[in-house]
Amino acid sequence: MTNRRSFLTGAGVTMLGASLVSKAGAATLPEAPVHSSAATAAPLAPPSGRPYNPVVTLNGWTLPWRMKDGVKEFHLVAEPVVRELAPGMQANLWGYNGQSPGPTIEVVEGDRVRIFVTNKLPEHTSVHWHGQLLPCGMDGVTGLTQPGIQPGKTFVYEFVARHAGTFMYHPHADEMQQMAMGMMGFWVTHPKNPRQHAVDRDYVMLLSSYDIEPGSYTPRTNTMLDFNLWTINSRVFPGLDPMVARLGDKVRIRVGNLTMTNHPIHLHGHRFEVAGTDGGWVPKSARWPEVTTDVAVGQMRAIEFVADAPGDWAFHCHKSHHTMNAMGHDVPTLIGVDHRGVAEKINKLVPGYMVMGDKGGSMGDMKMPLPANTLPMMSGDGPFGNLEMGGMFTVLKVREGLARGDYRDPGWYRHPAGSVAREWTGDVPAPTSAPDARPAPAPAGQALDARKPGAKDGGGHHHH
């Protein structure tokens, strides 16, 4: 696991994208900062405008803005990017301002927002502000509400963020290709009153999926269901940073689903409530407790809980293939297959062949050479060995005595003595077994023989 990664502040890695716009335009356009790291950026405290409690984009960042005549101005640049899905794997994606997903946009309920969108993609694009209530002409659907933003052109969107809530943005132009290439970003509209719905830690993440052939770099955009990389903010385990919480913190996790299937998101060690959807906040009386919530396609869910259990708690999609990295979906099951003799034969033909899978899929700590730019199907070093996970998996780390706003990885949990499952070395009591109720097996041949009694050998069907 890539813990103890340097926790980068936004300022350290954002650069001014001055070269993106002409000198004449520079006076009128806000800066388009670029983020070059896939590490989690610290929350961006609002430097201007109404106050709010900023969110943390797991392995992502928040887009700075400028105030101009009371309007919050953002500048998104749609462009090809190279995203590190996890150390050892780069993906050629399309994104915004240097990363996929694009930077999170945070505004406050009632803010007037002006967003410049510059297209540096090889084809036209648009931005749809998913879940926002806005003038129809700002909805970003090419052909329907606006012409596409042609390559090299800059469009401006302007509307009022009317409702507090959890939203996202993505293209509504050549959507299938552009979303399969990673074009998406998170949008949070904070309530006017920062104390309303206030939590101590507010994590946001978008779920997306890619089909990148082992050894290649660019997603196959025509794949519909058989993706091989299931990502949180275009990262896969072990490339995902942990979510850190101080013991007793109220924690919110907002999850948006832009894949083509649902994801039952499951948190260990805690009960949470589904507190919001992209339609808004759920009234307290209507929330119900869960340890898993299904986030359907195109939906947002905000879950809230009190981090009251210290430890390292798994957080993942409960579809087990979604907690794996690339695997061969057509590989036959070899469990229980006796390889004696055959393995030698294969080895003669394929030097370097090694029997795998006959005892299950676990590859333990085998470090086998893989195709270039390919992550192991399951990996991640934990304090007790290999986690055998990939994809949509990370860890919620709840610790006592962390400082507010300290998101650094605290390392592995130190369990109190006697609180870890251990090998039993004493006597094992004999298992109690039910009386053998299975019927005696039929004599050989009888069960399979469909011939009528008395039918002549080989001519049975004549008598039917």
Add this chain to the structure above:
Amino acid sequence: MPTPRMYRGALATAATLLLAGCASTNPDTALHASAGQARALAGVEPRLLRNDDDRRALAAEIDDLVRQPLSLDAAVRIAILNHPGLQAQYWDAGIAQADLAQASRLRNPSFGFSRMSGGGSVEIERGVSLDLAGLLTMPLRQRMAARRHEQATLQVAAAIERHAIATRRAWIEAVAAGQALDYARQVAAAADASSELMERMTLAGNASALDLARESSFHAEAGAAVLRAARARDAARERLTRQLGLWGAQAGYILPERLPDLPAQAVALSGIERLAIERRLDVRAARADAAGTAADLGLTRTTRMVNVLDLGYASKSETGEARSEGYEVSLELPLFDWGGARVARAEGLYMQALGRVAETAVNARSEARAGYLGYRASHDVARHYRDHVIPLRKKIAEETLLRYNGMLASPFELLADAREQAAAVHAAIEALKDFWLAEADLEAALGGRLPPSPSATHVHAHEHKEAQ
């Protein structure tokens, strides 16, 4: 009309020629001329097997050669020394040699004797006559026979060359067929492993009877391919055995497992047409043939009038008469046949021979060009397989194994790839075989061995050095 003096002179000439002719009827000497040609072509000097000692010596030599895997050169050597058909042809040289000797000899003098009696008287006539025309035209006929001898020499040499080339082709085919069998076996082994693994999977409940039947049917077909390849190998080997003229224990020779490596570079030749015209035996034979018909034509012209000119000593004794002696000359009178038709025929034959020379030369030039182009092209193809196709197949195998490592591919994909790899190697062997056959064809078209190409090992060492 020959005078007695001429008569004596002619006899003296005949005697000299008789003596000269006697020395050149040895068939070994006759083969020697062909042998020189054969050495240049095949690197082996043929020799006649005249008795059991010769045969035993050759058998011992062949035993030595077949003790190790039979190289291409050894195969050619055995074929040239041992092949019974060639041995039979070697005697042609001896026969031509004898013909030449014959041409140097004068027709035997004829002796005539007649005795007639009647009415109490006996008349006896004696006569010795000599083929005077033959004597006079002997140098001409000798030249003709010499040319015929040269032709025979060339024909024997050509037979050796043809046999050497055919042997090389048979050797290349037989070795390649052995390699093809090896690879068919490898494919079958991959299919075997595949079907056995599927069988184990079926036993474990992880695969269906349909899966197993599919895998097994592939295995069964691979088995059939092995049988076919074995049949082809056996047939190719027997063709080689026939070329070698071997039987019995010696027919149990073993062949190398692989064809020789591709030479690093194809031999660059300039002036191939000139080479072909200079060296090709068919061109030389056509020329010799034309020269022979020219001599025939000369003879025919010389004797157009006088076909028979016999000079003889005649003696007649008759009872009661004095013995009378004299000479007699018999001469065909060119009254009805002035020899014009014979001359015209000989001229026709001569012109025909000239035409054949031209045709042979044109064909030789074209064959030389075609052979060279084929040789270069097949070198390109074989090199393409060696430098591109096979390394790519290796790369595919490596990458497939990496995918297997990551559980991205199954063992069946590894085995399927092993089969495809074997197929590519098989195609590479075919390309290499085609190259060596094209080289043999080119040598046939040029009438001789190619100069050696830069050795492969040398170039590899050089490349290795560069890689460092």
